[in-house]
Amino acid sequence: MVRSRTIWATAALLTATLGAAAVPANAAPVTATRTAAACATGWGSLDKTYFAGTSTPLTNVRTGRHDCYDRFVIDVPGAGSGELGFSVGYVDELYQDGSGRPIHVGGGAILEVRVNAPSYDPETGTPTYPGRVAQPLPGVNLTGYRTFQDTRYAGSFEGVTQFGLGVRARLPFQVQRLADHLVVDVAHTW
Template sequence: MRRWGTTLAALVLAGAGLAVTAVSATAAAAAPAASAATAAACATAWGSGDKADWDSDYRPLLNVRTGRHDCYDRMVFDIRGTSGGPIGYNVRYVDRLYQDGSGDYIPVSGGAIIEIRVAAPSYDPETGAVTYPGRSGQPLPGVNIDGYRTFKDTRFAGSFEGDTQIGLGVRARLPFRVFQVSDKLVVDVAHTWTTAR
């Protein structure tokens, strides 16, 4: 009887071991699938080359804000009253940031610097009243990028001849995209060079 009980216990333990092995194998098979799904979701084949669109209505800049996402960090420029009209921009990597007009050097921290020019002055062209309170050489007002994966620094460079110039310090030279949604211009900078589609 004792031998039968020992044999039965051994079979139960072996069965449990097979179940654990089966669960482990299933989990291991799911891990690459999850990684592939994440890579597909984070496809950022945007490149790091210059991006520009010069067509613009030159409406005033009202605000700049940022957000963190799973695959990228985002900067959004809110423009007054475009009603879907074009917002011009020129976004590119630079070695150093120099202020338009004066040529003054503005230090920007990070492994790489993106210069963003938005065809939206920080003042109302009709009245001269300030619409965005950025100060030359200072971080963007109201923007806190602590804990961001890609964004490392922001600097307001000023408005000159209708364009507002911003320096964005990022962790490294990473892919980015620029697009317009209604009265907003969006700049996304990827966390990695994921190219899966």
């Protein structure tokens, strides 16, 4: 009985040793580990604000899917990055500026995005963006997105345009001011 246990223990040890030796030392790590390392953002979920304003109107809103995050882009052609102010943060409910009207946004969390640019021509009052208050954003299809679940237009009041972005959960995000664009990236995971 003792001898058969010794034989089995020796065979198990030999198999484990040979199995480990069969994997090259420079082999790539397991895919899940690679993905997690490649998606490290360090962004956080606290409010992000930059104080500036432009009279240049926004013209479009679009989204994009990436390996580690979903992207929300507001196009403000002609606005330099230093002129484009914003306020982005999680809220319990989205309220329309001016009226205080609540706007339902689907998802596990609501990210309110305000860009300090009107959605109309300030000289004529003519709309430059076709959004309708409390409605999903025109031309934005979130099918297949991992983080984004809903989008809502909340209007433009006193030169500030407001959006609600419904996300799966309160996840880390970053905001980038680029010439002609405000970009909000929301990570798929922590």
